[in-house]
Amino acid sequence: MTPLLIAQIVLTLFVFVMLLNSAAIMVYVERKVAALLQQRLGPYLVGPKGLLQPIADVIKLMFKEELRPRAADPLLFALAPIISATAAFAAFAVVPFGADTTLLGLLREPLRLQVADVNVAILVIFAIASMGVYGIVLAGWSSNSKYSLLGGLRSSAQMISYELSYGMALAAVLLIGNSLSLTDIVHGQAGTWFGFIPRWFIFLQPVGFVVFLTAGIAETNRAPFDFPEAEQELVAGYHTEYSSMSFAMFFLAEYINMVTVSAVATDLFLGGWQGPFAETIGWVWFLLKVAALLFFYVWMRWTLPRYRYDQLMAFGWKVLLPVAVVNLLVTAAGVLYFGI
């Protein structure tokens, strides 16, 4: 075992634990920001300022009874939340979150701050996201309940529809970055224009960024696109019949997917870990950018009302997709003409 290999294993475990933590933190942030926007206090009893609230939530979930409807398909009912959570964790594996580091000279060779360096990283994220749909479809189907089934169908139809725009927005960025590797794309955003504008791709791809964020919100089934959980119509959508830890896994998957989409958006559009002193504290810049996007997510949820289902489909197919396609064509023409 070389030191680099040990460091790599430690890094993998670290990312795994940090993703779990990020979900807990997001639950707290979500409740606090919601309270802020609605002029309430939010959780404040458990721990200082309610900081231990997520732990209390987890303990509550763990001690709940695990229920399964008698008519459910036992195997698929158990498998669905596992698929969702696995896909959510796996997608983050290819996201780089900092410059290569030797951990202040501890290692001889530099360690790459990324679990798996795949040269088709963007496509891997896309592929894993498309696997996550199965968790939701199967949860809806195997519960054998009409609310679950409709929630599952809606949510997967929505994810499939918005995946197209999502992919088109990605494609435009990788045309500019001229690579499928997220690390290369972040490296392509180093430096500044005119000395003060950072060379982030958001300035070359403003439309692509908006399309990506919108489709990303729809992909993660968040408000204003949270139809699977439209409680007035569908109780709780695909996870109506789930309780205890299997419900918690869906919950976890949703928050981790949010973190992943924000991290990918940071790498693609906001320059990843680029910033002053990126070599040493690049990961701080990365975390700050991801946190800003996550705040935006929560902000949107508590500001906008939910779309109607047909409006959602019309928006996805008639507005977002054409915009994404035109954006891709214009980008391709620009790359060809200016030879970026």
Add this chain to the structure above:
Amino acid sequence: MTEALAFYGFAAIAVVASLLVIAQRNPIYSVLLLIASFGALSGLYVLLEAPFVAVIQIIVYAGAIMVLFLFVVMLLNAPHEDTEYDERVHPLLRPGPMKFGAGLALLLIAELWWALGRSGDSGSFPAGAVASVGAIGRSLFTDYAFAFEVTSILILVAMVGAVVLARRDPAEQRISPLAVPENLEEEARVASSFGAGGPAPTENRP
């Protein structure tokens, strides 16, 4: 060593899953096993050092096409393959499409026999042609441009056909803006005929 182990692992998963696809009574499980088989194939592509092809395999087949399969199976409410024929008669002696299937199977076996007999004839791809995205794109749009375009026309025809089949009569399309949106109507219909979906008849499950 590791590579050989990985190859046999993926190959075994692919073969066993594919066999189980046709051995399953429940179409939902068939679809899931087919996804597993595609996943194993994608693993084999990774071993062949073609990561791009591997990921595309997942995105296109396991991700996009199989989701549609799953949708259709779920909505058609076919928890088990329908058995309108006498179960006791041998499949080949029954009337209808079974014989056609048998013929196709024979053809497939003959093709496999022929293809496996010509081993070592893999020189048609230049080395590295499938390794990088650029190389794949170049050979796709130069050497195989004709096949590529013909395939795209085939898909276009299928799309036009689907649109024509799904199009409603314009006379029916008078929906007032205050009426329930059509999707909700559709959903209500599905919900009321409950049983459309869900692993319904518990007593028949193996």
